[in-house]
Amino acid sequence: MATTACFIIVSRNDIPIYEAEVGSAAKREDAAQLHQFILHAALDIVQDHAWTTSAMYLKAIDRFNDLVVSVYVTAGHTRLMLLHDSRNDDGIKSFFQEVHELYIKVLLNPLYLPGSRITSSHFDTKVRALARKYL
């Protein structure tokens, strides 16, 4: 498992709808904001990359020092972004795919308004389990 990993789902309007620190490293107070900054800045790069490829998984598209940003863009332009420090491309890809499935299930919930914050604790538990499994 990666020591640092921050997973975030960004809606098509660039609003974070789900955030999770999934790293095994001890939490640092300023880490959360740094991670947000890096991921937020990486949105620019995603914007460039997303239309150059038909694949949903964009691989590692941005980096900041030793932290790498991997991105998976769904068809609805929801971006699953993972900030990580380990290089485990296959694992990350599987992680993204499974989270995408979970996300679709959330979308199927008629009470969930697309683009709003995902508050389901079930989703959260599942994502964390997947992170433990793949990252």
Next chain:
Amino acid sequence: MADPASTPLGRLLLDEITPVVMVLCTPLVEEACQKNGLSFVQMLSPFRDFNNIDVPVRTASDQPYRLHKFKLRLFYASDIRQPNLEVAKERLKQAITQAGERDFDESCSDRPPIDNEFARSEAESPPSWFQFFNKELLRTVSFSDHEAFDHPVACLLVVSSKDEQPINHFVDLFNTNKLPSLLNDGGMDPKILKHYLLVHDNQDGTSEKATKILTEMRSTFGSDCQLLCINSSQDGVVEHQVNPWAVYKSDASLDRHLGCFLNFDDLDEMKELMHDLSSKYIIPYMEQKIRVLNQQVSATRKGFRNQIKNLWWRKGKDDIVDSPSGPMYTFSSIESQIRVLGDYAFMLRDYELALSNYRLISTDYKLDKAWKRYAGVQEMMGLTYFMSDQSRKEAEYSMENAFNTYLKMGPSGQNNATRCGLWWAEMLKTRDQYKEAATVYFRICDDELLYSAVMLEQASYCYLLSKPPMLFKYGFHLVLSGDRYKKCDQIKHAIRTYRNAISVYRGTTWSHIKDHVYFHIGQWYASLERYDLAVAHMLEVLACSHQSKMTQDIFLREFLRIVEKTGKHFELLKLQLPEINISSLKVIFEDHRTYASPTAVSVKESMWRSLEEDMIPSLTTGRSNWLELQSKVIPKNYKESNICVAGEAVKVDIEFRNPLQISISLSGVSLICELSSSDETKSDADISAMELQNDDESAKLMNRDMNSSLSLSEVDFSLGARETNIVQLTVTPRVEGVLQIVGIRWKLSGSVVGFYNFEPNSMKKKSAKGRRRAIHSPSDNLKFLVIKNLPKLEGLIQPLPQSAYAGDTQKLVLELRNQSEFSVKNLKMKISHPRFLNAGKRESLDMDFPACLEKNTDYEWSCIQANSNDMSQSVFIFPEDTIIQGGTPFLWPLWFRAAETGNISLYITIYYEMAEVSSTMRYRTLRMHHNLQVLPSLDISFLVSPCPSKLREFVVRMDVVNKTSSESFQFHQLSSIGEQWEISLLQPFETIFPSQTLLAGQALSCFFMLKNHRKSVTSDEKTPLSPLLGSAVRLGPQGSPELLFDISCSPLADLHHYERLHQENSNQGDRTSIDFVLISRPLKSDVNSGISDPTRLFTHRACYCSIASRSPITWLVDGPRTLYHNFSTSFCEIKLNMTIYNSSDSAASVRINTMDNSSTSNLGDVISASAASSGNQVGWYDVSFVTDIKVTSDVAGGAKFGKPPSLESVPPFIWTGSSSTRAQLEPMSATDVPLQICVFSPGTFDLSNYVLHWNLLPSNSEGNSNEETRRSSGTCLGYPYYLTVLQSD
């Protein structure tokens, strides 16, 4: 692409990579120059730049070309050395600080948010001092020994004409120990071009002496000698319109005096001098040197043979010591010469020649592992590619290579790497590759925080300028840069970058980012003592519910600390702590509707309206009195606003929520209100509305609040983590006028005052005043018309319990008070649940409760009559003479009985009118609401069945279950209601129930005999006069002193009346029913002695207990039971008498059919057969008495029963007389039918083989609907009647 030379980088290179002239001068020269406030080099500086020198140049190739732009760099010999890094750093820092001060003052206003369209116009936003900074940064690595372009090309020796023995001075000046180390340690060729200059100060005399020296010089040094006359202006007042020196002198204060002794002749002379120096000496010298070097290089390195040789020779040098800077190359080494050749060619714009030489040397350096030199050459290659506008890829590759190589060298190469990076970035920017340039800037960052801060900021601007603009990256890098600025104490820069970043992050939902940015700006502003701005930014982060508890604590404490430091009374409109749930706003006010308790307010208005319908004068009738009156008193434009009464509080419920995980304390929470008196009605209200527009009205509002016309409540409370609290705030207007509730103010943690304005448009009010609200515009909702003081009743019912056991009967007292001097009259009261609560008589107020019910006075008899009238109308009208005033309580008894289990809401509304007719409001209502929980206690059920042996007598079975968990009960009496009923015990109660006390959970059944002693129909009136008369039976211990309660007296009877009314709904009224009242008493809870509590009384009622005969017809067969007869003589004839009673209200026709079949099965057969004949049913089926029989039996009855009985079973007796007897019965009457049987042998016979058909005749007058729903006919089988006939002797 444009000419590379005209790009920023091109200009920079043409500026920076130019021939260096080393200046050596005597102190006297300097002295002469200092008169103008300039050093010698500075004095010449404006003239070293030639935009159109137009000199033909011929380098290695034979083709000459013309050089247009040319520039010289002049340095004192002492400056030609590696600059001191510390000094350079200090200088840069100062430059940044100054820039910070300058920019900071400009940028205090908020920047507009950047969007994509706007980004272009912001293109000039990169601060101009970046250029300067970059240039300074480049210079920190000048005069390195690995690069030849900083090596002096020529040497300018300057001696003043005042110097003694000028010739000797010239010689002395070029003394080796004064020369820069470059020339001495062999880094460059010490034999350089020398130029001799004699400076003459015209103020010291004519130039004759100077001319003499010049000739002397010419004879000594040859032709390279010149004379420069300066300070021709005697009085020093020459004003230069465009001062050429200003840019070279940073000290701005001396501007005016610069060059004050230099007139135009001097300037021309200097210009001439520099032009000559460049075109006649330096450029030809460089040309010549290039040609010489080129020949040498061609001889040693060009050609195949030389290359092989070189390669071989390099290989052999593998064992050379690997020092970090590589092997030392002297000026005479071929490598250095190639480098010099390249650099000279570059300076003379022969890029092809330069490039070929750089290429040549770069492989050599690489093989030699002379990394610094290698990187330097790569760097130059990149620049040369750029300048010659050749392959971009090559250029970038070279730059990257150089950059990486410098970095590889470790800290010593860092500065070079920085320079290389800057060039590289400039190169990319020139080509519009902003994104890549930003990456390069980012890579330049190193441990030097200040530099990296600037670099990051430049990177951020690159992102902004890239197409499309990468705003997120821009913001991020600004923040990174600001962070570094902060670390080097450049707070103003830090604030500037963060403020720029806000333009990206404003309104972002990335909460951590927003918090970080705003919090730090706030903090930094605070450290600069700009507290207003600090607070404004800190406000943004206060409601940070997503942060950890610790962070929230830090934010809040920091905020409070800053506020404290401001030292002033802070009032903030946008204080986000606590959150105010505006949709929870609820205004409670009392106009003509007043409320006794807060719970009464929350009851739906429609509930009250339906309750008050009967009491309040309706609008049509009321128009003549109070509404018209009101329209006279109230100005028209306020007619639609709410009305409240002076002196009575308007309450506002509002919800505060603490989003944080730490608790916050609030104090002085109060409303902000305005009250304008009614005289100056409209204009004043408008003014106050305008005042609301500006933000600083709070002070004014404060003043308004202070005056005595209003009183406001202040609430202090604290909100725990994530707690929500609903607070009730009140405002009490004291005078008439228009009251407007404007907002709320509160004090957070005792230091910050926040206030919140109720925006008229965003507000949605749920008021107690339901449907009239919809018509009004919302802004009116907080506007009240205050009218004159009115009396107001306050009501209280005591002691109304919160919970009671079912059946509990109590006397309560309604207490009404009117605090004002004015009296009220015409009181009326309505209670929503009269079963539970109804008004008593004034007389019973003083009476002891249970005792007054006892059956010992004849007083109650009178009140029965009165009450039965009262009960018909549901509104209770207090006596006419009731007037309440001046705070004296008015008491009225109420009877309470917990009639039903469950949670009951009791609504009581009291209507009253003002005694004073002139008041604006004619009447008011007092609304009381009480919630009551009724627990199950005794559960009683009655089963009444007719007594088989007697007509009009019934056996009553009473089942009682004590369903309480702890209470015990003693029974007191059971009463039946209705005068025709008489109830009695079958057995003494002691024998049935010896313990006398029904414990919790216990059940009891006992039997009673009920007798109907009504004589006949005719003697009774149609409706019983007093249905509540009845009889009672004592269930207590015999001989107890307690008297029976009279259930027909006022309270019990009233309660019973409502109980009946209620139960009537569920139980379709049956005239043949009876009501029972069981009166019991609970045991005193504290004593176990089994003594009942005499003050408490439970009444349980069962109404409409059906007397439960299936048909309205009952009959009794009467006759002998045992008989002796001598059968030897004859058969025995026995007469029987059947008494038939019709208990229904209509006449009945009864037919008795006797059958001589003894077995009942036959009888059933008959009936089923008759049934089957009408329906098509086959076989056995259950015949229901209720449905089909009535049709069939009447039609086919006679024929079927005429069927001859089967011969096999001859019954031992036969009916004699008519087999079918018909009788007519009047309502409620009895008749006798004689019957006769013949018995042929002794035995015991069951005489049940007869069938009774009855048929109710519709009453002749009107078809009562109630009757029609009931059965109109039926068939009954005979009762068993056993007759024993014995053989007599």
